[in-house]
Amino acid sequence: MTTDTxxxxxxxxxxxxTSGNVExxxxxxxxxxxxxxxxVDLNGKDSYRAFIGGFAPMLTGIGDIAEFTDGDRIALFYYPQTESTTTTPAAEFFTVKDGKIAESVLIFDRLSYGPPEQD
Known part of the structure; x- marks a missing residue:
């Protein structure tokens, strides 16, 4: 049996x-x-699911910028595209333990993902 890196x-x-399949x-x-x-600090899968599940439906696309890997630590940099923005970058830094994502640090500008400004 092959296990993923x-x-x-x-x-x-x-x-x-990012494809909408939160489960x-x-x-x-x-x-x-x-x-x-x-x-926000999230603890446990249920809180994390609610957080990701609340944002995933807003995505209209995704643009990858860069990736970095150092063993069990992986960083992804990308553009989560929504109705509000297509150019605001986000970064996630993951730590994988025992074959599962155990820790995540998510960095993004919350204000950029708010409702679009009305003219």
Missing amino acids: AYELVKKYHHAW RAMSYVADDITCRAPG
Whole structure:
């Protein structure tokens, strides 16, 4: 049986949630995941699922910029495209333990993903 490298696992997770399949994405996440995101610290898969699940439907596209891997630590830099913005970058730094994403640090500008300004 072949097991995914940490990088492969993170890429599968990222592709799943950015394609709208949050449940598949959660299959790559540890039950006790911790995530630090702008304005919130998330603990546990249920909180993380709710956070990701609340944002995923807003995506209209995704633009990849760069990736970095160092063993079980992977960083992804990308453009989550929504009705509000297509040019605001985001970064995620993952730590994989025992074949699951155990930690995530998510960096983005929250204000850029708010409702579009009305003229």
